[in-house]
Amino acid sequence: MRIAVLSDAILPYHHGGKETLQHERAIRLARRGHRVRIHTMHWWPEPEPEIERDGIVLHAIASKVRMYTAGGRRSIWESVVLGVASLRLLWSAPFDILDVDQFPFTPFFAAVIACRLRRRPLTATWYEVWDRAYWRRYLGWLGPIGFWMQRFGARHADLVFADSALTATRLTSWLGVDPGKVIVLSPGVTVDPAPDPAPPKVVDCIFVGRLLPHKHVDVLLEALAQLPQATGLIVGNGPEKPRLMALADHLGLGDRVRFETADGHQALQARLRSSRLLVSPSTREGFGVAVLEAQACGLPALVVRHKDNAALELVRDGENGLIAELDAKAVAARIRA
CATH class of the missing domain: 3.40.50.2000 (Glycogen Phosphorylase B;)
Structure with missing residues (x-):
């Protein structure tokens, strides 16, 4: 199966929970014979817009843009750039299914259009759900727009993968997503065998x-x-x-x-x-x-x-x-x- 993924942050260029979970899932799918292509920003140092790592194709649809402001919040400009660049999915390499990373929400608009025109299913990977009060604290007067974009993305996916029971519950109760379209997909991690003898606790x-x-x-x-x-x-x-x-x-x-x-x-x-x-x-x-x-x-x-x-x-x-x-x-x- 040709699996396309749309995400703004990826390992090894970003280190965080969502990047780890995304990478673990991608390499497992690739090892099972699926062709995984991640559409993202041009984070790697090589000039080529497309490279392959760990059996996964990384395809740059936009130049890299700083993801966070000095205050630690998501950059609105970065989300705009990625959202517009996601329109390239309309003429990108063929795919059988497209999975969109929850953050930063803006790519969902292009993803919905691309999947409808190409007649392909759209899935979304969801890590957490923010209520209206949190959005107001995070974006001020733009908070209601953020909440609406979050709900738009979740409701327009054919299937939503929630990584916890808490997130699944909030997708249905806060955002009104059909419970039949939400699956709790508990992630896993890969660790090397424990060394023998065990290292000292320092x-x-x-x-x-x-x-x-x-x-x-x-x-x-x-x-x-x-x-x-x-x-x-x-x-x-x-x-x-x-x-x-x-x-x-x-x-x-x-x-x-x-x-x-x-x-x-x-x-x-x-x-x-x-x-x-x-x-x-x-x-x-x-x-x-x-x-x-x-x-x-x-x-x-x-x-x-x-x-x-x-x-x-x-x-x-x-x-x-x-x-x-x-x-x-x-x-x-x-x-x-």
Whole structure:
């Protein structure tokens, strides 16, 4: 089958949960003999508009544009550029099915037109659903437009793959998507065999993810400040990084907490296996791929209780991980226990 995917962010040029899940699914489909072509922006250094990696064809439909503003929010200009460039699907290589990545919503307009004209099914991969209040906080007076675009994309897909039960429920109850068109497709991750002998545990608490406000890495740092002997490793980039590094210094954690940049899955797995606990204080996760990766590496995870945190679906408190309230003292107490 010829499978086309439309997405603005891909591995290895972007590191995040959705990019990991998308890549894992694509390579599995390619290994099963399907021809997978991802239409995206020109992120790779090679001048060619089309390259092949891991059996997947990457096709640039637009020049790369910065995805995030200095404040860590999605760039409206990037979404406009990708939305217009998606019209190239009208004359792109033939496909049997087109799957559109949820973000940044604008490509759905061209995707709907292309699939209707070509008489091909349109599917969508959905990570999380934002309500009207969140859209207003995120985009201000443009918030209602964002909510409408989100609903347009979800309702016009022939099938929607939700990566968690929470997302599936919100697709039907908040956006009015037909429940018969929503499938919970729980993602998986690939990990290398565990080394023998096992590496020593040199880090007490590790965080993996993009450094954004809703990830609440500051809560982890404040918790570590209450545990004089505990060490931490923060793996990731994002607009919050300068503030978090300054906070670590202010809390006197300079010699106990390190900040690193993700440099590939093998290196990340090595860091997970050398740690004792993954701490993810995020209050907004459509799935929580970092939790899944930690568990695959034999590492328990601590997550926080919140209505928007689908990572709670992956953790059974006291069995394969810990659940805490979003509070530095509460997190420190669970780490200590």
